[in-house]
Amino acid sequence: MPTQEQLATLQAFGTATIHEAQGQMGAMASHIKPLDPSRRLVGRALTVDCYPCDNLMIHYAITQAQPGDVLIIDAKGFTEGGPWGDILTLAAHKAGIKGLVIDGMVRDAETIIEFGFPVFSKGLSIKATNKAQPGRVNVPVICGGVTVNPGDIIVGDRDGIVVVSPGRVAEVIEASQAREDKEDRMRQQLEQGKTTLELLNLDPVLERIGVR
Structure with missing residues (x-):
């Protein structure tokens, strides 16, 4: 696994630079945008495959997280519900999670920004979601059009998100x-x-x- 020093070095580069440096690979689609463009993000992927408009598996995934993880959520691009909000933000922070990338929506934006937790999403929806459907944690998922494997390195900044294989970090x-x-x-x-x-x-x- 990459060292903390390597992760800090990687974070210092812009995502566009990293994308070019690894052969124009790993860039998530441009619809995945930072909630607060001033926030940067680097960490290991903890992946979540969840049912559209249901966040039960997100609650579960937080209990499985290790400090330094970044939640990568395949929410199937659903836009009429926000499965992530301020309560999950606090829970994730207490678990040592570094940030969130979701191919879906979030809500409670003002509170999340004030809290300082990096969130990258498709946008905002005030609508609530269910807590009833099964899903999977720590399996390969598709987020922002990119396959993300558990343990992949996630780097985020104002420009977007790029995924780096842990075995290629030094390169x-x-x-x-x-x-x-x-x-x-x-x-x-x-x-x-x-x-x-x-x-x-x-x-x-x-x-x-x-x-x-």
Whole structure:
């Protein structure tokens, strides 16, 4: 498993950088957005497969969590109910859970933001949900169009969510740093008067498509 130092290093990179560094893989769909864009997130995936408009398995999953986990909930994209709110936020915090990513809705947004708990979701719904249907915990799920396995590393920021296989963390950190260094050099060259066409060697492309 990745070390805490590795997780902190990974979190320091933007999700866009990580996505590019691992071959443009692992990015959740853009409809998964942060409730509070100022909050960043990194941790191990604790996955939940739950029935639409039912949060029984979410309550159960919190009791199975380890400190440092991030809840990844496949809520089937259901938008007419908010299976997560302020009570579950407090329960998750007390269990040491780092944050929530749900392909579904949440509610009690103002309280959650004030609490400082990172939440990424499709949006908001004030409607209540049931607590009656079965589901599964710690199994592969689909969230935001991406397969997430238990123990995958989840990184979130203002731009979105990216999933990293734990076995690739060291490699992704190295590639992310290389990309950051390359972009730093590009910024310096732009300050010196270079153009992006020059730096990215785009003139041949423009000529090929007849723009030049």
